[in-house]
Structure formats: structure tokens, C-alpha cells
Amino acid sequence: MKMDLAADLQPAPAHASVEVFQQIGTITRLLHDTMTQLGVMPKLQVATDGLPDARSRLHYIAEKTAQAANKVLTSVEQAKTDHAAITAATQAMARDIVADPVKAVASGAVYNFVREIETRTSTIDAHLTDIMMAQDFHDLTGQVVAKVVALANELEDSLVKLLVQVVPEDQREKVDPNTLHGPVVNPEGRTDVVANQGEVDDLLASLGF
Amino acid sequence: MNSTDLKFLVVDDFSTMRRIVRGLLKEMGCNNVEEAEDGAVALATLKAGKFDFVVSDINMPNMNGFDLLKAIKAEDSLKHLPVLMVTAEARKEDILLAAQSGAAGYIVKPFTKATLEEKVQKILQKLAAVA
Numbered sequence A: 001m002k003m004d005l006a007a008d009l010q011p012a013p014a015h016a017s018v019e020v021f022q023q024i025g026t027i028t029r030l031l032h033d034t035m036t037q038l039g040v041m042p043k044l045q046v047a048t049d050g051l052p053d054a055r056s057r058l059h060y061i062a063e064k065t066a067q068a069a070n071k072v073l074t075s076v077e078q079a080k081t082d083h084a085a086i087t088a089a090t091q092a093m094a095r096d097i098v099a100d101p102v103k104a105v106a107s108g109a110v111y112n113f114v115r116e117i118e119t120r121t122s123t124i125d126a127h128l129t130d131i132m133m134a135q136d137f138h139d140l141t142g143q144v145v146a147k148v149v150a151l152a153n154e155l156e157d158s159l160v161k162l163l164v165q166v167v168p169e170d171q172r173e174k175v176d177p178n179t180l181h182g183p184v185v186n187p188e189g190r191t192d193v194v195a196n197q198g199e200v201d202d203l204l205a206s207l208g209f
Numbered sequence B: 001m002n003s004t005d006l007k008f009l010v011v012d013d014f015s016t017m018r019r020i021v022r023g024l025l026k027e028m029g030c031n032n033v034e035e036a037e038d039g040a041v042a043l044a045t046l047k048a049g050k051f052d053f054v055v056s057d058i059n060m061p062n063m064n065g066f067d068l069l070k071a072i073k074a075e076d077s078l079k080h081l082p083v084l085m086v087t088a089e090a091r092k093e094d095i096l097l098a099a100q101s102g103a104a105g106y107i108v109k110p111f112t113k114a115t116l117e118e119k120v121q122k123i124l125q126k127l128a129a130v131a
Helices: A019-039 A038-098 A101-106 A109-166 A169-174 A199-206 B015-027 B039-048 B065-074 B094-102 B113-130
Strands: B008-009 B034-035 B055-058 B083-087 B105-108
Touching: A019 B094, A038 A101, A038 A109, A038 B015, A101 A109, A109 B015, A169 B105, A199 B094, A199 B105, B008 B015, B008 B039, B008 B094, B015 B034, B015 B113, B039 B055, B039 B113, B055 B113, B065 B083, B094 B105, B105 B113
Parallel strands: B008 B034, B008 B055, B055 B083, B083 B105
Antiparallel strands: none
């Protein structure tokens, strides 16, 4: 949208300071009354109040995605270590069987190999589950993104309505009205939200659920 | 009641979350899982098929999880279904509303595999005790 309208507006003509002061006061009163009549003031207040919240929401998104990426990379590195161990054990087992299959079985080497494979594959499976669970950031950040976008739209909508009303008649065509067109990020200090699953369970248990 | 025999419906507007819950249920031995992307689709799916358990998000378009829960409890053929809410909503009033509306359990995101498993088993044990 044309938010550079402010730069395009004609500057107020130079007057004596008292006259300028009176004009500013008159315009401010007109602005206030217009915004209140439009119902814009409450919405604008909510939108501007939400700006610090938008910053913390964006910070939350950045943190969540970084955590997810690190979780995945850690799980991949650990899984690769287990995979490398399986490869080495398989190759060693193959050599033993080729060299002396009877001894390989009788000495317990085959059994030990099978047990190690069981253990390693179980660990790798756990890493894969961790990688899958790390994708939960998409759900959480997606909801937060939706809320920030809604806030930005609200703010833009309110400001454009305001500009349409206060812009001088001969400059209104510069504002195109057709251009008008969503998890708890900071639980600290809040008593109306729970911080973890334990608090959910305690709340429900205290009320007999 | 053996969870591996049950038919689950996972309801969430984020496909990644549906995949995660489906994957976790599969690890619990529950392979009979269908998905719905919002409450309205979920309700239609439930009415059309025979399900045993619902795992639902709250914040969804078209019909949110609360409205789905109320619709399930208002429907004679569906009101017996256990509904486990899995949601990012952490406000106490939402938790209480879910409980008062008949939710069988409530999990806040992010959650662990162990938490989901524990809640599903707990709900099934309760149902088995009542049956």
C-alpha cells in the first residue's frame, strides 16, 4: 500500500507560531473525533499494543526453527555413528565367517554380532523418532506466523482508514482504499496459562477430571 | 481394550503434526489411523465410519476442536468416543473448557512420545474399567 503518502502530502504553509499551534490543535481534535467515530482508535490501539508482542512472536519462531534444526542434526550425527558401527561389525563378521564359520558360531561371535545389530538398530530407530518429533516446530511456528500476519493487516487497515479520512480532499486519490484488502510465546509472569504438561495434569486433577 | 485393534482419527490443520501423531501411534502398534484437516471434515468422517478414538487439535479453520468436541458429544452415535485434545492452547480456561465439554484428555504442544502414549493408555484403561 502507499504508506509513503505522508511524504507526498503538501507541507503546512508557514504561519505565525500561535496560528500554527491553533491549527495543530484543531486538526488533532478532528483526527481524534474521526478515529473514534470510525471505531478505528480501539483497533489501532490494539494493533500498536500488539507490536512488541509481534517482535517476541517472531523471536519465538526463530528460536523454534533453530532448535528443530539442531535437534535433527544431532539425531542424524548419532544415527550415522550407529550406522557406521553396524557397517564395521558386519564387515568383521563377514571376514570371520569366511575364515572359519564353525569357530565364528562356536565362539559366540555370531551371537554377539546379532545382539549388537539389535541394539544399534533400536538406537537408530529412536533417533529417527526424534527427527520426526523435531518437525513439530512447523505447527507451532505456523500458528504464530498467522497471528503476526493478522496483526500487520490490522495495523495497515487502521492506518489506511485514518489516512483516507484526514488527507486533504484534493489528495485523497493517492490513497487507494482497494489496497486494504493466529501458542503462548512468553508464559513468564502469566497466571492464566500453563507452562508444561505437568501443570495441565495438575490443573485437571485438582478439579476432579 | 487393545490399542492395536482400534481405529484412530487424527485431526489437525497442519499436515506435519498429523504425520507426527500418526507416526507415534504407529510406534504404539496402532496402524489403523485416518486423518482430517479440520473439525468439519473430522465430523463428517466420524459419521461415515466406525472409529474408536479421536486425537484433535483445537485451533483449526472451518470448525475448531472445541466445536468438534461439542458436536461429537451431542451426537448419539459418536458421544461414546474418547477425544484427546493435543493443542498449543495453554490457557487454563481452555483446559477447563475442554474437560467440562467432555474431553478425555489434554496434551499441550510441544509434547513427547511418552506423554502421548501415557495419555492414550490411561484413557483406554479408564474405558476398559467402565465397560
